[in-house]
Ligand code: SRM
C-alpha cells in the first residue's frame with residue numbers, strides 16, 4: 016500500500032506520556048480499537064489493529080514486542096502469533112494481515128492518519 | 132546370465148527378516164531368488180516391543196517389513212503359510228497350501244514357542260500364551276469381560292505379560308514355581324526386592340507355588356489349584372513358563388538337534404546338512420539357545436556372509452539385559468550368580484529406596500564378571516562396558532554401585548576402546564559411531580540413521596548420546612543451545628552472566644552478550660532471571676517491557692481478553708470473614724467464581740481497568756497476590772493434619788502456611804508447587820508436587836521433583852525425618868539450585884532428569900554439599916525471602932504503575948466487545964454466535 020500524505024488527515028489520539036516505552040497501549044477511535052507501540056530510541060510510534068483474529072479478542076496492545084529477523088513484531092498474548100508492526104502481516108499465516116495506520120509523534124501528541 | 136539359485140527362509144520373525152535385509156544389502160544377493168515363508172498372517176514385526184500393541188501401537192507401527200516391500204525387492208513372500216516338511220534328498224519344502232518349492236540353500240528361522248506346562252486343564256478356553264499379535268488379540272478380547280488375570284511364570288517374559296494384563300485393567304497375580312522371581316537372572320535378595328516393588332504396584336506375587344490343576348467353572352472362569360494354599364480364581368490365564376525352540380521341521384528332516392531341543396549349528400550357522408542353516412531362537416550353538424534378539428541378528432549376519440563366501444563366524448553373544456518391568460528397573464550382566472570359582476562379590480542394599488545392586492569381580496578385584504541391579508539401573512551402562520571390554524576396575528570396585536556419585540568415576544566415552552559395543556542389538560561399536568561422525572554426521576539422529584544404532588530395543592540411547600556429544604565436542608563442533616535468535620546462550624549461562632557481571636537490566640545484558648532488541652522468548656526469560664537474582668519489582672521501569680501480559684498486569688489473561696484474580700490463600704486455610712469478602716467482591720463486580728485445583732478461589736471476568744479497584748478491596752481485607760500469573764511459587768496444598776484429623780502426625784496446615792509464606796514471590800524457571808500431608812495417607816497429594824512434605828512420627832519426609840500436568844512424575848523421597856529447621860534449609864538449597872541451573876520453562880522433574888547423575892547428584896549437591904555451595908544458596912534465598920513485597924500492594928501505591936491499568940488510554944470505558952451470558956447462575960464469555968445475537972438485539 017502506498018499512502019499519499021496530502022490525502023491524509025492526522026488525528027490526535029493521546030499524549031506521549033500515555034505511551035509505554037518498548038511496549039503497547041490500546042486506544043479507541045469511534046468503533047475502532049488500535050494498539051500503539053512506542054519505540055523511544057527511534058522516536059517512533061506504530062499503530063495496528065488491536066483485534067487478534069486468532070482469538071477474536073481485543074488484546075494485541077498487551078502483547079510483547081521484539082524483533083524477529085530484523086523486523087519489529089508484536090506477539091499475541093493469547094496464542095502467540097507474531098504480527099509485523101510496519102504492515103500488520105502475520106508471520107505464521109501469510110493470508111492474515113492486520114489493518115495499520117500511519118502514526119507519528121507531533122511534539123507530545125500521538126497522532127494517526129486517516130485516509131480522506 | 133547364469134541361472135539364479137533358490138534361497139528359502141522359513142520363518143518371517145525378527146531374525147528371519149533381519150537375515151533378508153542383511154543378505155540383500157550384500158552384493159551378490161541378486162544371484163538368488165529369495166522365498167520367505169511365514170506362518171503368521173502378519174509380516175515380520177518387532178516382537179521385543181510386542182506389549183506396546185496394548186498401548187495403542189498397531190501392526191504397521193511395529194512392522195519391520197511389509198509384503199509390498201518384499202515384493203518390490205523381488206522377494207516372494209508367502210505369509211500365513213506354514214512349511215509342513217523338508218525333503219532334504221529332493222531339496223524341496225512342502226507348504227501348507229500344497230505348493231512345493233525347490234531350494235539350493237535353506238535357512239531355518241522358526242524361532243521358538245512358549246512352553247505350556249502339562250498341568251491338567253491347561254488347554255481351557257481362557258488360557259493363553261504371550262508371543263504373537265494374534266495371542267494379544269485373543270487376550271484383549273478375553274480381558275474385555277474380565278476383572279482379574281493370572282500369569283504362570285515369574286521370569287522376564289512373565290512379568291512383561293503381567294504388566295500387559297495390568298494395562299488392560301485386570302487385577303493381576305503372578306505364580307512362580309521357583310523360590311524367587313526371575314530365577315535365571317537374579318539372586319535371592321534381588322528377587323525379594325523385585326517382588327516387594329512389584330507388589331507395591333498392586334501385582335501380587337506367589338513364589339514357591341506349584342499349580343496342580345486348572346479347573347474351568349460353569350461361567351467359564353478358571354480356578355487354579357496349588358500343591359498347598361488356597362485355590363485362586365481368575366478370568367484370564369497366561370502361561371509364560373519359558374520358551375522351546377521350534378525344531379519340529381528339523382527333527383522330521385533328520386537334522387541334528389540338541390538333547391533338550393534346538394537345531395545344532397556350527398560357527399557359520401550351518402546345521403548338520405551343509406545346505407541348511409539355522410538362526411535365531413531355534414538354533415543351538417555350543418549347547419546354548421539365545422533367547423534374545425541381538426544374538427539372533429549376529430547369526431543372521433554370519434549366515435548371510437557365509438552364503439556370499441565370506442567368513443564372519445558367530446562366536447557366542449552377551450546375554451546381559453536391562454529392562455523396565457512394571458516400571459521397575461532390572462539389570463543383569465554376565466555371571467551374576469558368581470558361579471566362577473574364587474570370585475568376589477560386593478552388594479549394596481537400600482531397603483528404604485528398595486534398591487539392590489551387586490557386582491561380581493575376579494578374585495583380585497580387577498575385572499568385572501557379573502552384576503545385578505534392581506530398582507536403579509543408572510550404573511548399568513558403565514558396568515556393561517567394564518564387563519564387555521575387560522576394563523580394569525577402580526581400586527574400590529564397590530564405588531561403582533554405592534550411591535555417593537562423587538566417588539563413582541563415571542565411565543566416560545573416552546575410556547572405551549574403539550571395539551566397545553555401544554548398541555548390541557545392531558552391533559554398532561564406538562569405532563563405527565566415530566567413523567560416522569568423521570563421515571559428516573552431526574547429531575544423534577544422523578548417527579542413528581547412518582549406523583542404525585539405537586534403532587531396536589533403545590537400551591543404548593543414553594550411551595549413544597553421550598558418545599555422540601563427546602565426539603562432536605572433541606571435533607570442535609558446537610551443539611546449538613541458543614535461547615533464541617538474540618542470545619546464543621542457555622538460560623543457565625545467562626544466569627551466570629547476570630550473576631558474575633552483576634548485570635541488572637535486560638538492555639545491559641543484550642548489549643553485552645546478545646544482539647537485536649529481544650523477543651517474546653528471551654524477554655520473559657531474562658526478566659525471570661533478573662527477578663530471581665535481584666528480586667526487584669517486576670514493574671520497575673527497566674523491566675516493564677519484558678513481562679508478558681500476565682506478569683505485566685499481575686493477573687491471568689483469559690480467552691476473551693479479560694483477567695482472572697487469584698488471591699493467596701496460604702495452605703488453603705481461610706477465615707469465614709475473608710470468604711465473605713471474596714463473595715462480596717465477586718458479587719459487586721459480577722465475577723465468575725470457582726474453587727481451583729490448588730485449594731484457592733479464582734475470580735474470572737475482570738477487565739483491565741477494573742483490576743486495581745478489585746485488588747484494592749482484597750488488599751484492604753488482608754489478602755495478598757497469589758502469583759497465579761507468575762513463574763513462581765503457586766500454592767502449598769495441605770491436608771487438615773494433626774489439629775483435627777485423628778491420624779495426623781504433625782501440623783500439616785501450619786507447615787504449609789509457613790512454607791507458602793516463605794517462598795511466595797520467588798521467581799523460577801517455571802511454576803513451583805508444594806503440598807504438605809499430615810501422615811502417610813497423603814490427602815494433600817504431596818508426592819505429585821515439585822516439593823512434597825509428608826509428616827512422620829519424628830518429623831517430615833521430603834519428596835522432590837514430582838508434578839502432575841502433561842507428563843506426570845511421582846516425586847522421589849529425598850530425605851527422611853527432618854525437623855523444621857532442616858526441612859526448610861534443604862528446600863531453600865534445592866529451590867535456589869533449581870532457580871540457578873534449570874532451563875527456561877523446565878519444571879523440577881525435567882530439570883532433575885536432565886542433570887547428569889540425576890537424583891544421586893542432587894543428593895550430593897544439596898544434602899552432602901559436594902559443590903560447597905550450601906551457604907551461598909542459603910544466603911541467596913534469605914535475601915529473596917527478606918525482600919518480599921506483595922506486587923499488588925506495591926502497584927496500588929504507585930500512580931505511575933497504575934496508569935497502565937487502563938483498557939484505553941483515551942477513554943474511561945471498557946471494551947464493549949466483551950460480553951457475557953449466564954450459565955448455572957454465573958457469567959461466562961459469550962460465544963461468537965451469542966455475541967452477534969446480543970449485539971443485534973441491543
Ligand atoms: C485455575 C486452575 C484450574 C482450576 O480451575 O482449578 C488452573 C488454570 C490454569 N492452569 Fe493449571 N490450573 C490450576 C491447577 C493446576 C494443577 C493442580 C494443582 O496445582 O494441584 C495442575 C497439575 C499439577 C502440576 O502443575 O504439576 C495444573 C497444571 C497446569 C499445566 C501443566 C504443567 C506441567 O508441568 O505440565 C499448565 C501449563 C503450563 O504451566 O505450562 C497449566 C496452566 C494453567 C493456565 C495458567 C493456562 C493459561 O495459560 O491460561 C490456567 C489459567 C489460570 C487462571 O486463569 O487463573 N496448568 N494446573 C488451577 C489453579 C490453581 C491455583 O490455585 O493456582
Ligand SMILES: Cc1cc2nc3c(=O)[nH]c(=O)nc-3n(C[C@H](O)[C@H](O)[C@H](O)COP(=O)(O)OP(=O)(O)OC[C@H]3O[C@@H](n4cnc5c(N)ncnc54)[C@H](O)[C@@H]3O)c2cc1C
Nearest residue numbers: 142144145146147169170178213214241242411412423424
Ligand atoms: C513379549 C516379548 C518380549 C521380548 N522382549 C525382548 C527384549 O526386550 N530383548 C530381546 O532381546 N528379546 C526379547 N524378546 C525375544 C525376541 O522377541 C526373540 O528373541 C526374537 O523374536 C527371536 O527371533 P526369531 O526370528 O528367532 O523368532 P520369532 O520372532 O519367533 O520368529 C519365528 C517366526 O517363524 C514362524 N514359524 C515357525 N515355524 C514355522 C513354519 N514351520 N513355517 C513357517 N513359519 C514358521 C513363527 O510363526 C514366527 O513368526 C521378547 C519376546 C517376547 C515374546
Ligand code: SF4
Nearest residue numbers: 770776779809810814
Ligand atoms: S493426610 Fe493424614 S493427617 Fe492429613 S487428612 Fe489425610 S489422614 Fe488426616
Ligand code: FES
Nearest residue numbers: 554556587588589
Ligand atoms: S542396544 Fe538395543 S537398540 Fe541399541
